[in-house]
Amino acid sequence: MRKVVVTGMGCVSGLGANKTTTWDSLVAGKSAICPMSVSPEGQRELSFTGPAAPAVADALHNLAARYDEKQLNVDLFSNFAAAATLEALEDAGLWRDEAKLSDAAIIYGSASGGNAATEAGYLRLFFSRLANVHPMTIPRLMASAGASHLSMLFGIRGHCLAISSACASSAHAIGEAMHFIRSGRSSIVITGGSDASLTFGSLQGWKALQAMAPDMCRPFSIDRKGMVLGEGAATLVLEEEEHALKRGAHIYAEVAGAGSTSDAGHLTQPNAERAAAAIKDALGDAQLEEDEPVLISAHGTGTRLNDRSEASAFRLAYPSSLSKHVVIATKSAHGHMLGATGAMEFVIAILALTKKVAPPVLGFLGPDPECDLPLALEPTKLNCHAAVSASFAFGGLNSVLIAKTPNSG
Amino acid sequence: MDVEQELQAIVGKKVKDHLESGTKLVDAGLDSLDVMELAFDIEDRFKVQLPQIGTELISFTYGDLCRLVEKQLAAKADNALAAPSGSIP
Numbered sequence A: 001m002r003k004v005v006v007t008g009m010g011c012v013s014g015l016g017a018n019k020t021t022t023w024d025s026l027v028a029g030k031s032a033i034c035p036m037s038v039s040p041e042g043q044r045e046l047s048f049t050g051p052a053a054p055a056v057a058d059a060l061h062n063l064a065a066r067y068d069e070k071q072l073n074v075d076l077f078s079n080f081a082a083a084a085t086l087e088a089l090e091d092a093g094l095w096r097d098e099a100k101l102s103d104a105a106i107i108y109g110s111a112s113g114g115n116a117a118t119e120a121g122y123l124r125l126f127f128s129r130l131a132n133v134h135p136m137t138i139p140r141l142m143a144s145a146g147a148s149h150l151s152m153l154f155g156i157r158g159h160c161l162a163i164s165s166a167c168a169s170s171a172h173a174i175g176e177a178m179h180f181i182r183s184g185r186s187s188i189v190i191t192g193g194s195d196a197s198l199t200f201g202s203l204q205g206w207k208a209l210q211a212m213a214p215d216m217c218r219p220f221s222i223d224r225k226g227m228v229l230g231e232g233a234a235t236l237v238l239e240e241e242e243h244a245l246k247r248g249a250h251i252y253a254e255v256a257g258a259g260s261t262s263d264a265g266h267l268t269q270p271n272a273e274r275a276a277a278a279i280k281d282a283l284g285d286a287q288l289e290e291d292e293p294v295l296i297s298a299h300g301t302g303t304r305l306n307d308r309s310e311a312s313a314f315r316l317a318y319p320s321s322l323s324k325h326v327v328i329a330t331k332s333a334h335g336h337m338l339g340a341t342g343a344m345e346f347v348i349a350i351l352a353l354t355k356k357v358a359p360p361v362l363g364f365l366g367p368d369p370e371c372d373l374p375l376a377l378e379p380t381k382l383n384c385h386a387a388v389s390a391s392f393a394f395g396g397l398n399s400v401l402i403a404k405t406p407n408s409g
Numbered sequence B: 001m002d003v004e005q006e007l008q009a010i011v012g013k014k015v016k017d018h019l020e021s022g023t024k025l026v027d028a029g030l031d032s033l034d035v036m037e038l039a040f041d042i043e044d045r046f047k048v049q050l051p052q053i054g055t056e057l058i059s060f061t062y063g064d065l066c067r068l069v070e071k072q073l074a075a076k077a078d079n080a081l082a083a084p085s086g087s088i089p
Helices: A019-027 A061-066 A076-092 A098-103 A115-127 A137-141 A145-154 A169-182 A200-208 A241-246 A272-286 A304-317 A338-355 B003-011 B032-046 B062-082
Strands: A004-012 A034-038 A048-052 A105-109 A160-163 A188-195 A232-240 A253-262 A295-297 A326-328 A386-393 A397-404
Touching: A004 A019, A004 A076, A004 A169, A004 A241, A004 A338, A019 A338, A048 A200, A061 A076, A076 A115, A076 A145, A076 A188, A076 A232, A098 A188, A105 A145, A105 A169, A105 A338, A115 A137, A115 A200, A137 A145, A145 A160, A145 A188, A160 A169, A169 A188, A169 A232, A169 A253, A169 A338, A169 A386, A169 A397, A188 A338, A232 A241, A232 A338, A253 A272, A253 A338, A272 A304, A272 A386, A272 A397, A295 A338, A304 A386, A326 A338, A338 A386, A338 A397, B003 B032, B003 B062, B032 B062
Parallel strands: A105 A160, A105 A188, A295 A326, A295 A386
Antiparallel strands: A004 A232, A004 A253, A034 A048, A188 A232, A253 A397, A386 A397
16 A cells, blocks of 8 residues: 655744744644634624634744735635645645646635625625625635645645634544545645634624633633634645655655544534544554553643543543543644634644654543543653544534654564 | 726736836736636726626737726716715705
8 A cells, every 4th residue: 555654844824934833832832722702803892702712923924925916815824835835835844846736635624714705795794785785705615725825835736625613623634635545646745724714794604602701712621611713724645655765855744544434413513433433443543552651642622521522432432542642732832823723733743743742631630530631731751652633623523643753564 | 006006006916017108918928717817806806797708808918908097086976976975966
């Protein structure tokens, strides 16, 4: 079977405009979560007030230095995707390699598409009562706009599609990208995900679900109160191993396995058994024994129900070996980046494997007996060769990815 | 700022060079989507409706565009005079 490796990574979020600053913030225990107030344009009487993790101010700085305003005239979620992908392509030594990118594919995730474009259109129609909307409203808001933007901006001309599976979008995208290369359909796939959902309508929608914390995301902690939204993107360059070796590319990790299941149950209530089945599916695909110590990057939204169910899923998947592993939950630092979060957490898991350090879970107030997991509550030295990254999304869509350090079998 | 100056500012978001009156929008590097966005921005700024659709506007010169906007502004002013708000029926 063709092996799939990671040869480039990039990310933008509230933690930083690239993976170096992201990692430094993570291990320093910094959280991007802060109080925010968001109003629709021209309507100060309406506002969302609460915690969120907005992207850093210079998130698009490198992108804007290389591409002109006209090329970047898209929704923010597409430009987040482009900023993360620019870093990943440069990292992989592929930026402006026209020949290689021409044959490459894109499989990219987004849960929400262009929130800002959608809301700007509705604001004109229903609030300002204007008869027209911006002519680029539809091309900006569609969930595939990010994938198309990457194709156009970087000259990637192979198979290109967007995957939308709520908060597992980018995890599913990476899994599909791995299978795409394994099956021989491409040697390079640009994958990951992006979302820019810190808009008034989106924030109010999440608030209405009563899933939002009033202060901080505290995964698996006693007295946790819910999730906090973040925004940004993360991109990985996946490559067939021989192809990468032949061109002398740096290999961060092998994408060794992916597993996915669905609950066929409820739109918002998770199912621990089906989540555990996705973990086992991924372990089987990666030929990883359950007692081999790994870094587990949990979905860890910080909601009462999700964390309890997820902890139960880990106990089911690792009935006798859970204490051997180290669990991280980085939404406490970068917030819930929705369609970007799976890719962001996979990038962080690979960085952790590379640097042999688990970044700490933040905001922890004390153990919850229902979430008894071996959490890394401070930067923790790692002595393992694989990472399991879990994404359990609304609609009961479960996706689990496994990375192994290069040449670890 | 007069109408022409405001138009230059709007067009300037799409075209870096100062446009001469006889320059066709298509020759200034604008494509059909650019022209639709331009029309949208003009309609928003001047609160007028441009009767031409984007595909027609693209063959306009910059001078044609200025005259069209001035004509629509004049028509708007005439309509306002003909039916002043708050008039007694």
